[in-house]
Amino acid sequence: MHRFRIAPEDAPLGRARLSEEEKQHALKVLRLASGDPVEATDGCGRAWEGVMDIHGEDAFILLGAPKPSTEAPVRLTVFMGIPKGEKLELIAQKLTELGCARLVPVRMERSVAKIAPGEADKKLSRARRISAEAIKQCGRQAEMEIADPIDFGILKKELPLCGRSFFMWEKASGDRLADFFEREPLLNDIGCVIGPEGGISDKEAEALCACGALPVTMGPRILRAETAAIAACAQIMTLWGDM
Numbered sequence: 135m136h137r138f139r140i141a142p143e144d145a146p147l148g149r150a151r152l153s154e155e156e157k158q159h160a161l162k163v164l165r166l167a168s169g170d171p172v173e174a175t176d177g178c179g180r181a182w183e184g185v186m187d188i189h190g191e192d193a194f195i196l197l198g199a200p201k202p203s204t205e206a207p208v209r210l211t212v213f214m215g216i217p218k219g220e221k222l223e224l225i226a227q228k229l230t231e232l233g234c235a236r237l238v239p240v241r242m243e244r245s246v247a248k249i250a251p252g253e254a255d256k257k258l259s260r261a262r263r264i265s266a267e268a269i270k271q272c273g274r275q276a277e278m279e280i281a282d283p284i285d286f287g288i289l290k291k292e293l294p295l296c297g298r299s300f301f302m303w304e305k306a307s308g309d310r311l312a313d314f315f316e317r318e319p320l321l322n323d324i325g326c327v328i329g330p331e332g333g334i335s336d337k338e339a340e341a342l343c344a345c346g347a348l349p350v351t352m353g354p355r356i357l358r359a360e361t362a363a364i365a366a367c368a369q370i371m372t373l374w375g376d377m
Contacts, residue, residue, distance in 0.1 A: 135173050136164055137270045138195060142176040149187065150174055150195045157193040160186065177269070179205055179276040204273050206233035208374040209323045211296060213289055214363055215242040215330030216249055221360045226261040230268040230278045232367045233375055237265075238292070239283040244332025254282040286338065289327070290345045296325030299347040302362050303334050306349035311366070314348065315373040324370055328363045 138160065144150035152160060160166045168188045174195045175181040183198040212229060216222070216239045229237055239249060239258070249257045262280050269277060284292070293299045298321050300311070327334070327342060334342070339349065352362060371377040 135171065136160070136166070137173040137175060137181075137273065139266070139270065140174045140176055140195060142178050142180075145176055145180065145182075145197065148197050150184075150197060152193045152195065160193055161188070173201065175269070175275050177275075177277045179203065181273075181275040201275070203275060205276050206235075206371055206375040207322060208370065209235045210367065210370055210375075211236040211238060211325045212363060212367060213238045213240050213293070213325060213327045215240055215328060215334070215359065216245045216247045216283060217330055217359045218247045222258075223261045223264050225360050225363045226265045226278070226280055227268045228364045229367050230265045230274065231272040232364070232377075233274070233371050234278055234367050235276075236279045236281065238281040238289075240289050240327075241283055241285050242330055243286070243335045243338055245330040246332070247330075249283045251283075258282070286341070290341055293325050293327070293342070293345050293347050297321055297323030299325035299327070299342075299345075300350045300366075301327035301334060301339070301342045301347045302329070302352050302366050303339055303349045304352075304356055305336075305339070306351040309348070309350060310352075311350055311369045311373060314350070319374075321374050324374065326366050326370065328359060328366060331359050 138152060138156045140150035166186045168186050170186045172184050172186055172195060173181060174184045181201040184195040187194040187196045212234055226237055258280055265278050265280060
């Protein structure tokens with residue numbers, strides 16, 4: 135079923151006008167006609183069954199029954215050491231599909247790539263577009279927020295706001311995410327820190343522990359940054375979420 139994004143303020147009207155971009159996709163690419171069944175989502179956690187309603191140059195969706203929520207029961211924020219190249223775009227796509235609520239790029243000690251203040255919109259615009267497309271593809275009803283990059287000092291202030299926070303560290307020994315799940319199975323707000331290509335430094339690990347984050351091992355193999363982010367999200371959604 136084709137899914138389209140609508141403006142949240144249109145939902146109470148029962149008839150939502152498609153944006154120019156969504157209209158072009160519906161009419162020129164998919165060649166939908168009035169009466170064709172579709173789905174609509176407002177990106178805020180709600181979705182509806184619907185049918186196309188085309189009038190001249192305008193395209194609408196007539197909203198029908200609301201659809202059950204597809205959002206995860208755990209709110210996951212991934213704090214990602216800024217990776218090189220297009221890796222952030224891959225991470226944004228896969229974390230969106232897995233149900234992550236928020237992705238926050240972080241300038242860390244070993245980050246090779248840098249996103250300077252003032253460059254965030256340009257650097258992250260493609261990642262945000264890819265995430266928006268992934269929302270429609272995977273059937274989510276809420277956007278995954280991709281925040282502007284923050285410095286490590288701000289990260290230390292944000293982590294304690296999460297119900298529980300972890301950091302994936304190659305030097306961690308013993309405790310896996312499954313071990314923490316056995317001790318705290320009812321977590322519903324989790325922060326997860328992933329290092330950049332060079333990993334999390336000893337100094338950063340010490341600072342993360344000081345603000346309450348727990349070190350987690352991901353096994354004996356060293357994972358690439360993008361692999362670690364996707365694997366950690368999948369594990370958290372398996373243990374505390376709905377996978």
